[in-house]
Amino acid sequence: MRVTFKVYRYQPEVREDPYYDSFSFDAEPTDRVLDGLNHIKWHLDGTLALRRSCQHGICGSDALRINGVNRLACKVLIRDVGSKITVEPLMGCEVIKDLVVDMDPFFGHYRAVLPYFMNEEAPPDRERIQSVEEREAFDDTTKCILCAACTTSCPSRWANPGFLGPAAIVQAHRFIFDSRDRGAADRLSILGERSGVWRCRTIYNCTRACPKEIQITKAIGEVKRRIVDDRS
Amino acid sequence: MSRPTNLSLGRWFSYRGGTGYLLWALHRATGVGVLLFLALHIVDIFLLGFGPELFNELLFLYKAPWARVGEVFLLFGVTFHALNGLRIIVQDFSPRLWAHQRRLVVLEIVVFVIIFLPAAWIMITAFLGNE
Ligand code: SF4
Ligand code: FES
Secondary structure, three states: EEEEEEEEEEEEEOOOEEEEEEEEEEEOOOOHHHEEEEEEEEHOOOOHHHOOOOHHHHHHHHEEEEEEEEEEEHOOOOHHHHHHEEEEOOOOOOOEEOEOOOOHHHHHHHHOOOOOOOOOOOOOOOOOOOOOOHHHHHHHHHHHOOOOOOOHOHHHHHHOOOOHHHHHHHHHHHOOOOOOOHHHHHHHHHHHOOHHHOOOOOOOOOOHHHHOOOOOHHHHHHHHHHHHHHHH | OOOOOOOOOHHHHHOOOOOOHHHHHHHHHHHHHHHHHHHHHHHHHHHHHOHHHHHHOOHOOOOOOOHHHHHHHHHHHHHHHHHHHHHHHHHHHHHHHHEEEEHHHHHHHHHHHHHHHHHHHHHHHHHHOOO
């Protein structure tokens, strides 16, 4: 099938303003959008800059705005988005070149929620036992690949770049609800601040954007609830 | 030179979010609308301090046909904003309901119609009857 890619370009060394480039070529309906971008880069215009690594939805480096909504380019088939495909960088991040954005603020917010195991107690002889139910409480949020599709789909984040954003909250949720961890109070106090969970307006853009189908709005709701319950 | 952020009003509008995104936008718009009306209302009550004549003269503002139409919009704004706000509170405090967003929205729309339509009907017929 004939496809036309309209791609956001920003090449600061040759042109000051961003612009769009169009590329038409033949592709299989079962090709992924990433295959199309690779085709452009390898055969049509080698100057196109984009990030990708695993190409199998694991590394989280190729989240892009595809036909108006955030997706992983390596997880979307061309037949599912049609023959006219518009590809843009994630919204609300500084664009470094073409589709490559500055992810530093995103990872800064990730680090801000202390996304690591915290427990000063002496480890037991063998493993820290956890029941199936205890594990289930945070099972969903372990799936996050930090692609930023959720955070950059959030209007609260567009309006307020200081908002920690859904991805950081998902990562915090993964440890807050882990029965072996002891750092919940620290994380909840960070998430309870002005730039934390209360900036979430329950819009669901994040949940719809997540390529791992994490129930993000639910996870954020659980953190909100936990903060309120702990206060009362 | 500062880098672009791929953010503009056009992109805000063109992001293909779902029902939640649409309702959020409407929530904001009605919020601003109600706030503007409130500001106007505070001003006219304030003018009462300068004597009833001035106030009575200003009442033409609320009798003008466009103001009557505006009141129907106000009713729309207040009703929607209140009901949508309640839905969000319910969802925020019951994360278990996250998967039932659709159903809650349908419920919200049903209650909205039950409140808004009869009230708007009364307002519009009263307005037309006075003409
Ligand atoms: S929660 Fe989903 S969308 Fe957000 S960063 Fe993790 S994997 Fe990506
Ligand atoms: S390239 Fe790794 S997630 Fe798409």
